[in-house]
């Protein structure tokens with residue numbers, strides 16, 4: 001039996017900041033539908049790696065394949081159209097837009113042309129329906145009309161997620177979606193992500209080990225820009241190198 | 252085109268370049284260190300020229316007048332920074348544009364109200380009048396040579412100051428990462444005032460040097476300010492070295508372009524068309540240069556973070 | 559009163575106000591001309607507000623596109639063209655056509671770079687205008703005749719000029735509102751708040767900004783063309799960077815990101831200038847510090863004074 005083609009393949013990615021090697025020959029595969037957690041201590045280079053995958057940060061060498069296509073030098077918005085969606089570690093929302101309009105903005109990137117100048121976007125029923133559905137999936141439907149800038153921190157994280165999933169991506173890259181959430185909010189977020197798991201592959205960067213072990217099919221461990229271990233949760237839990245480098249104080 | 256003319260125009264180009272550098276040096280540091288857009292830098296140049304005209308007339312001595320001008324320009328810069336600009340650091344660029352535009356309107360008008368709209372005349376100091384024979388058949392005014400020399404001297408001094416002294420190091424670090432410098436416990440407020448006052452003094456110095464050879468009139472700083480912007484953009488924001496290279500480049504391209512574009516155009520079109528197209532082309536040249544540099548290097552020739 | 563009601567009330571009042579100026583003043587030429595001048599500049603300011611207010615791009619070269627429209631009308635007039643639709647169409651085209659390459663280069667940059675570069679390109683066009691020796695060079699150029707339309711003289715009397723410009727102003731305003739609310743406008747507005755987010759959502763933001771920049775250039779060209787018809791004269795001063803600065807002042811004082819604010823700002827600036835000039839020829843001594851105070855107090859000064867704290 002041949003394994004299905006990975007949705008994301010990183011082949012020897014390198015990124016330097018000055019003399020600092022922030023990504024140091026990173027190899028990583030994410031299979032379709034898989035939830036793949038990427039963990040590692042602060043400053044390991046996780047956010048940088050996401051930036052490279054999304055195309056915001058150019059790589060010094062190595063290749064990035066998205067759904068089989070080489071996107072190493074492709075511009076960020078093109079990658080979105082190939083089925084990549086990302087969320088940000090530090091929430092990035094359009095604060096003056098309502099929650100609904102934030103999500104509708106993302107929906108309109110993939111549905112129809114946005115070089116339309118006359119019809120009011122806020123009355124575009126197709127976009128609004130898609131946006132409401134995405135908000136409902138993350139449990140934010142009641143808050144659709146609130147300006148994003150006025151949502152609570154937890155709600156903002158939910159909104160980030162809704163903005164990623166409204167695009168029906170093949171791969172979602174989520175940078176610490178639980179950051180700053182309380183216990184109950186984290187549980188809710190885990191539940192949402194578990195529901196999504198079937199629909200898209202997820203590359204999940206997360207410090208919350210409870211969430212990681214609850215969600216991940218596979219885990220890769222990034223330390224000082226290198227993947228030091230990769231495998232199913234049980235194997236990672238047992239891996240001596242990982243325990244020594246990272247998990248020791250957490251598990 | 253003769254060699255003599257070429258040489259003269261090259262010297263004229265250097266002269267413009269040197270003046271531009273003196274203005275752009277302060278601008279680029281203010282941009283780099285404070286991420287602050289200061290439209291009012293050109294009026295500092297104008298004030299320098301007016302101060303010199305006033306002080307030289309009052310004291311009867313160019314040298315004394317120049318010394319007083321430098322002090323007054325420094326004072327003006329510091330006062331302006333303390334009174335207005337300091338409250339706009341970290342604010343939206345639009346606020347900075349609005350405020351410094353208001354300052355330009357005010358100072359241009361103040362100068363007009365005090366000295367009138369007619370250009371002032373400033374004598375070239377006695378000791379520096381006359382011309383120097385550079386080559387057989389090539390006389391060049393001594394004052395202009397001194398101006399070029401003085402400008403280059405200040406450039407060298409500034410280079411040493413910025414690269415080899417502790418305070419210069421801080422300024423340079425600030426130009427590439429202000430947050431970092433403040434995290435290191437440097438008194439950023441004082442550093443800013445210093446950079447600002449110093450930049451104003453340099454611009455005032457340029458205005459004073461230019462006073463005897465250009466017309467001293469309200470609004471004289473406006474056009475040269477925009478040329479200085481071009482210099483800053485080409486050189487790379489925050490880079491004194493970049494400002495120097497770009498200033499000479501812009502000075503030469505502008506001056507040589509203006510004097511030779513018509514004859515160059517004659518090579519490809521008839522002379523009446525060339526007489527039309529030449530000046531139009533010449534006036535666009537430095538901006539085309541800027542566009543070309545940006546197309547290749549959007550952050551200028553010497554991006555500050557690269558040193 | 560609800561925000562949305564207020565939002566449509568103020569523009570209506572403004573429109574009605576302009577419409578009534580000739581009636582109330584009994585067709586007083588000075589006042590009507592003042593209103594025409596305000597409306598021409600307001601059209602340009604609306605264009606600027608699209609990129610500056612909604613796109614948050616501080617373009618300091620807007621007068622260049624205004625001047626380009628004026629010169630298009632001036633130059634075509636001297637060559638004997640008088641058809642109003644042709645001249646005004648050429649003015650719009652001139653503004654938009656120049657905005658395209660300038661925007662393409664300028665939009666590669668951000669922040670203070672963008673400000674300086676648009677300023678520099680504006681200055682380039684200013685000097686180009688001064689070197690047009692066939693069309694008056696530094697001194698500018700008088701229009702030999704005013705434009706005509708199907709045998710009528712739309713710009714012939716202050717009164718008909720007034721209502722033609724008012725109609726165009728209304729058209730530009732409503733068009734601008736549609737653009738802001740459209741899909742395109744949504745991307746532009748979002749990009750003004752957070753460029754990275756918009757790219758991550760899948761938009762090539764620079765393309766949207768460029769289109770907005772070109773639209774703004776075309777609107778400025780329209781305004782400039784009308785202004786040339788109004789003054790029957792064009793000169794390099796139309797492209798001066800001080801005029802670009804004035805457009806920014808109008809948009810900012812009227813409150814960025816509300817198109818009727820641009821109209822209000824244009825009226826405010828022109829009237830303030832007129833009023834101050836009655837006291838002293840050195841009115842800029844007062845106007846300049848007012849701008850400084852407005853900036854220090856936080857922008858949207860005039861807007862806040864008028865009690866419109868909302869966007």
Ligand SMILES: Nc1ncnc2c1ncn2[C@@H]1O[C@H](COP(=O)(O)OP(=O)(O)OP(=O)(O)O)[C@@H](O)[C@H]1O
Pocket residue numbers: 017022040041042043044045046047048049089
């Ligand atoms: N633009 C930059 N210039 C220089 N160094 C950078 C830059 N961005 C990140 N770094 C450095 O790269 C390293 C990796 O940063 P990154 O943000 O990718 O880590 P991370 O794994 O996401 O950390 P965290 O868990 O805290 O989010 C850090 O040492 C950081 O200081």
Ligand SMILES: [Mg+2]
Pocket residue numbers: 046047048089
């Ligand atoms: Mg991170």
